Each structure stands twice: as C-alpha cells, then as structure tokens.
Amino acid sequence: MSETTQAREHHDGPHATGIRRWLTTTNHKDIGTLYLVFSLVMFLVGGTMALIIRSELFQPGLQLVDPHFFNQMTTMHALVMIFGALMPAFVGLANWQIPLMVGAPDMALPRMNNWSFWILPPAFLLLLATLFMPGGAPAGGWTLYPPLILQTGDAFPLVVFSLHLLGASSILGAINIIVTITNMRAPGMGFMKMPLFVWTWLITAYLLIGAMPVLAGAITMLLTDRYFGTSFFLAAGGGDPVMFQHIFWFFGHPEVYILILPAFGIISQVIPTFARKPLFGYTSMVVATSAIAFLSYIVWAHHMFTTGMPQAGMLFFMISTMFIAVPTGVKIFNWLATLWRGSISFETPMLFAIAFVVLFTIGGFSGLMLALVPADIEYHDTYFVVAHFHYVLVPGAIFGVIAGVYYWLPKWTGHMYDETLGKWHFWLSTIFVNVLFFPQHFLGLASMPRRIPDYSVQFTEFNMISTIGAFGFGLSQLLFVWMLIKCVKGGSRASAEVWDQPQGLEWTVPSPAPYHTFETAPRV
Amino acid sequence: MKARGGNRRLVLTLGGAAAGMFAFAYLLAPLYEVFCELTGLDSERLSRASEPAGLAQAAEIDQNRVVKVEFLTHTPNPAAWDFEPGELSIEVTPGRAAETRFWARNLLQHDVISVTRPAVRPIEAVSHVSKQLCFCFEEQPFAAGERRELPVRFTIDPDLPAHVDTVTLAYTLFTAQPG
Ligand code: HEM
Ligand SMILES: [Cu+2]
Numbered sequence: 133m134s135e136t137t138q139a140r141e142h143h144d145g146p147h148a149t150g151i152r153r154w155l156t157t158t159n160h161k162d163i164g165t166l167y168l169v170f171s172l173v174m175f176l177v178g179g180t181m182a183l184i185i186r187s188e189l190f191q192p193g194l195q196l197v198d199p200h201f202f203n204q205m206t207t208m209h210a211l212v213m214i215f216g217a218l219m220p221a222f223v224g225l226a227n228w229q230i231p232l233m234v235g236a237p238d239m240a241l242p243r244m245n246n247w248s249f250w251i252l253p254p255a256f257l258l259l260l261a262t263l264f265m266p267g268g269a270p271a272g273g274w275t276l277y278p279p280l281i282l283q284t285g286d287a288f289p290l291v292v293f294s295l296h297l298l299g300a301s302s303i304l305g306a307i308n309i310i311v312t313i314t315n316m317r318a319p320g321m322g323f324m325k326m327p328l329f330v331w332t333w334l335i336t337a338y339l340l341i342g343a344m345p346v347l348a349g350a351i352t353m354l355l356t357d358r359y360f361g362t363s364f365f366l367a368a369g370g371g372d373p374v375m376f377q378h379i380f381w382f383f384g385h386p387e388v389y390i391l392i393l394p395a396f397g398i399i400s401q402v403i404p405t406f407a408r409k410p411l412f413g414y415t416s417m418v419v420a421t422s423a424i425a426f427l428s429y430i431v432w433a434h435h436m437f438t439t440g441m442p443q444a445g446m447l448f449f450m451i452s453t454m455f456i457a458v459p460t461g462v463k464i465f466n467w468l469a470t471l472w473r474g475s476i477s478f479e480t481p482m483l484f485a486i487a488f489v490v491l492f493t494i495g496g497f498s499g500l501m502l503a504l505v506p507a508d509i510e511y512h513d514t515y516f517v518v519a520h521f522h523y524v525l526v527p528g529a530i531f532g533v534i535a536g537v538y539y540w541l542p543k544w545t546g547h548m549y550d551e552t553l554g555k556w557h558f559w560l561s562t563i564f565v566n567v568l569f570f571p572q573h574f575l576g577l578a579s580m581p582r583r584i585p586d587y588s589v590q591f592t593e594f595n596m597i598s599t600i601g602a603f604g605f606g607l608s609q610l611l612f613v614w615m616l617i618k619c620v621k622g623g624s625r626a627s628a629e630v631w632d633q634p635q636g637l638e639w640t641v642p643s644p645a646p647y648h649t650f651e652t653a654p655r656v
Numbered sequence: 657m658k659a660r661g662g663n664r665r666l667v668l669t670l671g672g673a674a675a676g677m678f679a680f681a682y683l684l685a686p687l688y689e690v691f692c693e694l695t696g697l698d699s700e701r702l703s704r705a706s707e708p709a710g711l712a713q714a715a716e717i718d719q720n721r722v723v724k725v726e727f728l729t730h731t732p733n734p735a736a737w738d739f740e741p742g743e744l745s746i747e748v749t750p751g752r753a754a755e756t757r758f759w760a761r762n763l764l765q766h767d768v769i770s771v772t773r774p775a776v777r778p779i780e781a782v783s784h785v786s787k788q789l790c791f792c793f794e795e796q797p798f799a800a801g802e803r804r805e806l807p808v809r810f811t812i813d814p815d816l817p818a819h820v821d822t823v824t825l826a827y828t829l830f831t832a833q834p835g
Contacts, residue, residue, distance in 0.1 A: 240663055279732070307670045315662050345674045349681020364685055367773045368830035375688050379681055442695070442779045 155250070158242030159647060160227045165544075166249050167224030168537070172613070174216030174256065175530075179606050181209040186602035189595050192587050202585035203271035204263065210274035214391065215298045216256055218525070221533045222394040223248075223305045226333050229540060230309060232638035232645060233327045235318030235654045240311040248304040255297035262287035273583060275380060276351065278365040278373050282358050289359070292351045299344040306340035309333055318637070320656035324418070327636055328411065329536075331418050332397030335425045336390050342429070343386035350379040374439050381432035389428040392492075392524060393421060395532025396463060399485045402535050403467055405634040406482035407474025413466040420459035420466075427456050437508045446505045453503040460496055464489060477632070480554030484535035487527055487562045495523030498573065513583075516576025522569045526605075527562070534561075534612070541616075542630045546644030547623030553615040560608035567601030702774040705793060706786040718814050722747045725812070728826040729758060736764050738803070739829045750814040753788065758806045760829060762798035769832040770796045774825065781823045784813040795832050 148156055157163060185205050188196050197205070227245070231238055239245045262269040267285010270276070284291065313334045317326070326334075353364040354376070363369025365376045404411045411417065433441065433449040441449075467489050476482070498520040502508050511517060542548050571594035576582075580591045587595065626643040637656070641649045725748050727741035738761040748754040762768055772792040776782045787793075791806035798804065812823065 241667065303674050307667055307674075310670055311663050311666050314666060341670055341674050342677055345677035346681040349678050349684075353682075353685075367828060368771050368833065372688070375685065378688065379684050382681075382684070440777055440779055 156246070158238070158246050160231050160239045160242070160245065161544075161645065161647065163239075163245050163249050164224045164226075164228030167220045167227060167252075170249075170252060171217050171221035171224055171533075172616075174212055174220070175609070176613075177260070178209050178212035178217055179609065181205045181212065183602060183606050185209060186599040188585050189587070190599040191596070192589050192592055194586055197585070199585045200268060200271060203273075203583065204269040206583050207270050207273055208259075208263070211259065211270075211295075212256075213525075214274065214387075215295075216252075218391050218529055218533070219302060220252060222333075222336070222391075223302075223309075225329075225394065225398070225533070225536050225540070226305075226309055228544065229536075229638060230312055230330055230333060231316070232543075232641065232649060233330050233636055234313060234316060234321060235637045235650045235656065236312060236316035237648060237651050237653075239308050240316055241308045244304055245308055248301050248308065251297050251301040251304075255294045255301070258290050258294040258297070262290050265290070275377075275384070276354065277380070278354060278357065278376050279367075281354065289355060292355045295351055296348055299348045302340050302344050306337035306344075309337040310341075313337075318650070318653045318656050324415070325656060327397075328400035328414070328417055329394070329397035332393045332400070332421055335421050336393045339386045339390050339393070339425055339428065343383045343390065346379060347383040347387075350376060350383065353379075374436075377436050377439060378433070381435045382429075384435065385432045386425075386428045388521070388524070389424060391529045392532075393425070395488070395529045395536075396421065398532045398536040398539070399467065399488050401636070402481045402485040402539050403470050403489075405539070405631050406479060406485075407471050407476050408632065409470055409474045410635070411466065412469035412472075413462070416462055417466055420462040423459040424456060427452060427459070431456065434503055434508070437505050438512045450503055450505050454500060457496065457500055464493055464496075479538075479631075480549070480551065480558055481535045481539035483555070483558045483562075484531045484538065487558070488531045488535065491527030491531070491562075491565070492524060495520055495525075495528055498523065510579075511576055513581055514576040515572045515580045515582055518582050519569050519572035519576055522572070526569065527565050531561075537616075540638070541619055542626035543638060543641075543643050543645055545620050545623075546626055546642075547619050548626050548630075549615055549619040549623065553611055553618070557608060557611040557615060560611065561605060564601045564604030564608060568598055568605050569601070571595075571597045571601075702776060702782070702785065702787060703790075703792055705788055705790070718750055721750055721814075723750060723812055723816065723820070724748075724822045725754070726822060726824045727756060727758070728824055729829070730826065731829040733831055736768070736831055737761065737770070737829055738763060739827075742805075748812055750812045750816055753809055753811045755807065755809045757808065758791070758827065759803065760796075760798070760806055761803035762801060764800060766800050768798055770798060770829050771832045772796070772827050772829045774827055777824045777826070778820060780817050781812075781820055784816040785823065785825070786811050786813070792827060 154162065154166060157166075184197060185202065188194075188202055227239065230236075259269075265285060265287045267287060269287055270281060270284045270291045272281035272284065282288070313326070313330055353362065356362040357364055357366055357371070363371040365371045365373045367373060400411055400417060431449060431453045433445065434453045437446060437449070471486075478486075498516065502511055502517065502520055538549060538554060575591055575594050575598075578591065580587055628642050629639050630643060631639075637650075637654060638645075640654065724745055726745040727743065729739045729741055731737045731739045738759070740759055742757040742759060746754060746756060760770065762770075774787075774790070774792045776785050787808065787810045789807060789809040791808070796804075796806070808825075810825070816823075
C-alpha cells in the first residue's frame with residue numbers, strides 16, 4: 133500500500149461500513165448526523181401529534197378523538213418536541229460544529245459520545261410505546277403535575293424511565309461538550325476568541341448539568357410516591373403537591389433557556405456572515421448570555437403565581453423575571469447593530485435569522501406581559517401562554533436550528549442546497565407560523581383555557597385560522613425535507629468558504645468536511 | 657491540547673456536579689419545610705392544636721374589627737364522600753374564639769377512615785390562625801353510610817395584618833391509605 137492511499141484511508145475512510153458504522157462510530161461528524169436525522173424524525177412525529185390536536189380544535193365540540201387521547205397528544209407532543217426534536221438538534225449541531233469551530237480533531241470523549249446518542253432511540257421507543265399500553269400514554273401535561281400524573285395507567289414507570297434515559301443522555305452530552313471546549317481548543321484560541329455558538333453551548337451545557345438532575349430527582353419522587361409508599365407530593369400522607377411545582381420549575385425554567393441559548397449562538401454566527409460585518413458587541417453577548425443563564429435559576433416561580441404565594445414572593449419573582457428582559461434586550465440590540473449599515477444579502481439562513489430576531493422578540497414581549505402578576509393571574513393556563521411559548525420556541529428555537537442547518541449544510545454535504553426551495557420554505561413557514569400562533573394570543577386574552585379538546589363557540593373563528601396555519605406550517609416542512617434530500621444527493625459544488633468571506637475555522641476545511649479534520653491543530 | 661489526565665478530572669468534577677444536583681432535588685423537600693416554618697407559612701401547624709397568641713391580654717381584642725371567615729371543602733373522591741361546611745362564612749372578632757362545624761358522610765357500604773388536610777388563604781393569614789379543636793388533628797373513622805358533624809374551634813390573632821379582611825379556611829378530605 134502506497135503512502136498516499138494509506139493517508140487517504142486514514143483521513144477519509146470510515147472504519148466500518150453499513151449499519152455497523154453507525155452503531156459503533158465515535159466520529160463527531162457521524163454522531164452529529166445521527167442526532168440531526170433523529171431530531172428530524174422526531175420533529176415529524178411531534179408535528180403529526182400537533183396536527184391531531186389542531187384538527188380536533190378546528191371546530192367546537194368533540195369530533196375526531198376522545199378527550200383522553202387528546203390529552204395524551206398535548207402531553208406527548210410537548211415531550212417529543214422538547215426532548216426528541218429540539219434538544220437532539222442542538223446537540224447534533226454541537227457535535228458537527230464545535231470541533232470544527234475550535235480546531236479540534238474530534239470531541240474529547242468519543243466513546244461516551246456514541247453512548248449519549250444511542251441511549252436516545254430506545255428511550256423514545258419506550259416513550260412512544262406508552263401510546264399503546266393499557267391506560268394510554270401520560271395525559272397530565274408535559275409538566276407532570278401530581279396528583280393528576282399519578283393517575284397515568286401502566287405506562288407510568290416507563291414514562292419515568294424513558295425520561296431518566298433522556299436526562300442521562302443530555303448530561304453525558306453536556307459533559308462531553310464542556311470538556312471539548314475547555315481542553316481541546318486550538319492553540320491561540322482563548323475563551324474570548326471563541327465563536328458565539330461555542331460560547332452559548334458552553335453555557336447551555338452548564339445549565340444542563342444543573343437542571344436535568346433536578347428533573348430526574350422530581351420524577352423519581354413521583355415514582356416512589358406511586359409505588360413505594362412515600363408521600364413527597366401526596367397531601368393525604370402529609371406531602372405537598374405544590375412542592376412538585378417548585379422542584380419541576382427549578383428544572384423547567386433553566387430548561388427553556390437550554391432550548392434557546394444555542395439558537396442565540398447560531399443567529400450570532402449567521403447575521404455577521406450575511407451582513408459582512410463582525411458581530412457588534414462580542415463581549416456584551418458573552419456577558420448577556422451568562423447573565424441570562426444565572427437569572428434563569430431564580431425566576432422559576434413565575435410559572436406558579438396562581439398557587440397562592442406570599443406577596444413578597446410574587447414581587448421577587450416578578451421583578452427577577454423582568455430583569456431577564458435586560459440581557460435579552462442587549463442581544464437583540466447587538467444583532468440589529470450588526471445589521472446596521474451592513475452589506476446585507478438575503479440567502480435562506482439569513483432570512484430565517486432575521487425572522488428569528490423579529491418573531492422571538494414578540495415572544496419575549498408576551499413573556500413580559502406574563503411576568504406581571506396581576507396580568508398573569510388572568511392569562512395563566514390560557515392560550516395566551518400557549519402563544520407565548522410557541523413564539524419563542526417555533527420561530528425562535530426551531531428557526532434557529534433551521535438557520536443553522538441551511539448555513540452549515542453545504543459544509544456537511546459538499547453541495548449547495550436549492551436556494552429556490554429554501555426561499556419557498558422560508559416564506560411559507562414564516563407566513564404560516566404567524567397564521568398558526570398569532571390568533572392564539574387573542575384566544576388567550578378572551579380566556580380560552582389551554583389543554584382542552586372542546587371550547588365555547590365564540591372561540592371558533594380564531595381556532596379555525598390557527599388550524600389552517602398549522603397545516604400550512606406542517607406541510608411547508610416537507611419542502612425542508614425535500615431540500616435536505618436533494619442537497620445530500622447532489623447540487624452545485626460548494627467551495628471551502630461556501631459564503632462570502634465568512635469568519636471561523638470551519639470554513640478553512642474543504643467542503644464536504646473530510647472525515648477527519650484538524651488532526652494537527654491550526655494556529656489561531 | 658491538554659493531557660488526558662486533565663479530561664478525567666474535569667469529567668469527574670462535572671459528573672459529581674450532576675450527582676450533587678440530583679441530591680439537591682431531594683434536599684429541596686426538607687428545605688421546603690424549613691423555609692415554610694421560618695417564614696411562618698407552616699401549614700402543618702394548622703393540623704395541630706395550638707393556643708391563640710394574644711388571648712391572655714383580653715384588652716387586645718379589637719371589638720371594632722370584624723374579619724370574614726369563609727369555609728371551603730373539597731374531596732378528590734366524591735363518589736365515596738359527601739363533605740360540606742355547615743355554614744359558608746361567619747364573621748369573627750380577632751382574639752375571640754369562634755366555632756363552626758362541617759358535615760361528612762361516608763357513601764360507601766363499608767367502614768372507612770378519613771384524613772383531612774387544612775389550608776388557609778391568603779398566605780399572610782397562615783401564621784395568625786390557631787385551632788383549639790379540629791377534626792383534622794387526627795384520622796376519623798366512619799361506619800358504612802355514617803353521616804357526622806365535625807366541629808372546629810379556632811381563633812384569629814389580633815395582629816392579623818390590617819389589609820386582610822377575609823380569610824378562607826379550606827379542608828380537603830381523603831380516604832386514609834390502608835396500612
Ligand atoms: C423575556 C423573556 C421571557 C419572559 C419574561 C417569560 C415569562 C414567562 C412566564 C411569566 C410564563 C408563565 C406563564 C403562565 O403559565 O402563566 C412563561 C411560560 C413559558 N415560557 Fe416564557 N418567558 C420568557 C422567555 C421564554 C423563552 C426564551 C422560552 C423558551 C425558549 C420560554 C418558554 C416558556 C414556556 C415553554 C412556558 C410555558 C410552560 C408551561 O406552562 O407549559 N419563555 N414565560
Ligand atoms: Cu419560565
């Protein structure tokens with residue numbers, strides 16, 4: 133064997149082939165791809181559940197599904213989207229991009245990386261299998277409040293176990309990311325030279341380590357309350373169901389920032405590239421992200437204003453929640469300042485990034501309204517809350533993921549994606565996402581409760597509009613799938629730089645990125 | 657790139673932090689109780705007999721102040737229990753003991769034992785309500801089909817914050833777990 137073929141083997145060739153390659157791979161690019169494909173499948177599964185919900189809500193009355201199944205759908209939709217679609221999508225992007233962006237040959241703990249991913253498919257098989265068990269899937273809402281959630285049928289221990297597995301997977305992933313970023317940066321790349329996507333992921337990983345174990349603790353207590361005679365949350369035995377809410381939201385609020393910080397990072401990569409200007413206020417971005425992460429641990433009870441809190445408590449949680457708007461505002465200001473006087477071009481990743489900035493901000497404003505105690509007592513558990521968190525999660529977090537996928541896809545596949553398809557996907561998604569979620573603000577202000585399969589007739593029109601938007605948005609995502617398949621199969625060749633003089637180490641390696649990159653560390 | 661040893665230490669630290677957070681979730685349960693006791697939100701106290709504060713000085717009784725006390729009942733198992741207040745609300749002078757009664761009926765064909773959990777709202781009032789007599793202090797046995805009066809005697813402290821003019825006493829009645 134000549135030296136060149138040996139080198140080629142080593143640099144380009146995966147060791148195993150077929151299914152064994154994917155089962156045993158420890159390569160960060162393979163694992164990134166696995167995460168992303170898994171996430172796309174879950175996105176479609178969770179989306180189908182959402183369409184079942186919206187179909188039932190097209191008209192008042194009970195048409196399609198029985199109420200118990202409806203409640204299973206709202207619960208499972210949320211669990212699948214949060215733990216199956218969004219979190220794995222971000223971890224997939226981290227796997228592909230972080231080593232490329234810090235100039236490392238791979239993740240620090242490749243074998244653990246393989247485990248983190250392969251825990252996920254069995255965990256979701258378990259979770260989805262509960263739909264077919266006696267008593268059905270969990271139907272008490274993704275927040276798993278006792279005592280209601282304890283009425284889940286035979287599926288209950290499986291739900292808890294699958295959530296334990298998902299938590300373990302995220303914690304392992306987070307540890308890997310922190311170790312990679314801390315120990316494997318190329319010489320010369322100090323912390324304050326790291327790209328923002330790397331920064332936001334570092335902070336997210338710390339949030340994961342702080343928050344996921346608390347969820348694990350809470351659901352373990354649920355499990356022992358039901359099967360082993362403890363009474364953490366059972367009032368009859370001296371426990372307190374409100375304590376569950378405290379523990380859950382101590383996890384839950386950091387969790388919502390786990391779902392948005394990596395998207396902040398992606399947007400901070402995309403906007404400078406297409407505005408052809410360096411990011412405005414790099415240091416303030418890092419500080420703002422850290423501030424958000426810190427604050428996210430002291431605001432949890434804003435989800436609990438109606439549980440009957442002392443006035444001092446309500447004041448504290450209201451004010452600390454409103455404080456979060458300050459660093460968030462700093463970020464939005466910095467993105468706008470980056471756009472200011474830039475030579476902007478509107479390729480698909482940039483379009484999604486701009487829509488992100490505008491529509492996420494709408495979600496931030498409705499969040500501020502919910503932070504006001506007197507207003508929240510009115511809005512709590514109505515569609516206004518549904519509208520709020522869908523604005524921050526769909527045109528927020530999900531658009532962030534989509535922007536990242538369009539931005540880095542040519543680097544992964546070596547082909548340019550179909551720009552026309554991309555533009556169609558963008559415009560249809562952006563129009564329909566607003567048709568879908570904007571009317572839900574009005575429904576909430578008019579007091580339509582969330583998590584109900586039926587409603588009074590005065591809510592009909594806005595619900596119909598919302599359902600039409602849901603189908604429009606859902607079907608538009610098929611364009612995304614088609615674009616992805618096309619881009620993997622072929623398309624015009626992408627250069628190493630792909631875009632017009634983008635900044636960052638990932639653009640110094642050829643497209644598609646070879647199987648092994650940065651085996652000798654670059655100098656920054 | 658740092659040596660492998662650096663990785664191991666960081667992994668152990670982070671893994672330890674995750675384990676610590678798991679333990680912290682469990683620690684939250686006792687912390688929650690301590691917090692409630694320290695801040696006077698200790699509703700467990702309402703399940704025990706306690707002497708009213710400030711009764712000794714009868715002069716402290718504010719003859720002109722009247723607080724409305726509302727009664728609320730609830731049972732998660734309405735097929736097994738009828739449970740209602742004898743009166744929906746009464747007017748109480750702070751410092752002076754007040755009495756009311758509730759009614760419960762066991763709708764089942766066999767003997768059962770009930771457990772009742774009290775609650776007081778608004779939360780500022782929790783530490784200013786004391787009970788001298790309550791069926792919620794201990795488990796109550798009911799024969800099949802039995803209907804019984806359940807008396808309560810309580811006192812509202814005179815130092816109840818001035819802005820509180822209505823206090824709600826709520827009771828939730830459960831069937832006691834066997835064993
Ligand atoms: C300026 C920033 C934000 C503020 C002030 C804010 C405030 C709030 C408040 C007060 C609630 C509770 C509403 C209620 O249940 O009555 C809430 C709910 C929620 N928020 Fe936000 N929020 C903000 C940003 C975000 C972000 C960035 C996300 C996620 C990416 C998010 C996700 C959620 C979710 C999922 C819920 C509902 C949870 C549930 O009950 O199922 N929020 N928000
Ligand atoms: Cu929150």
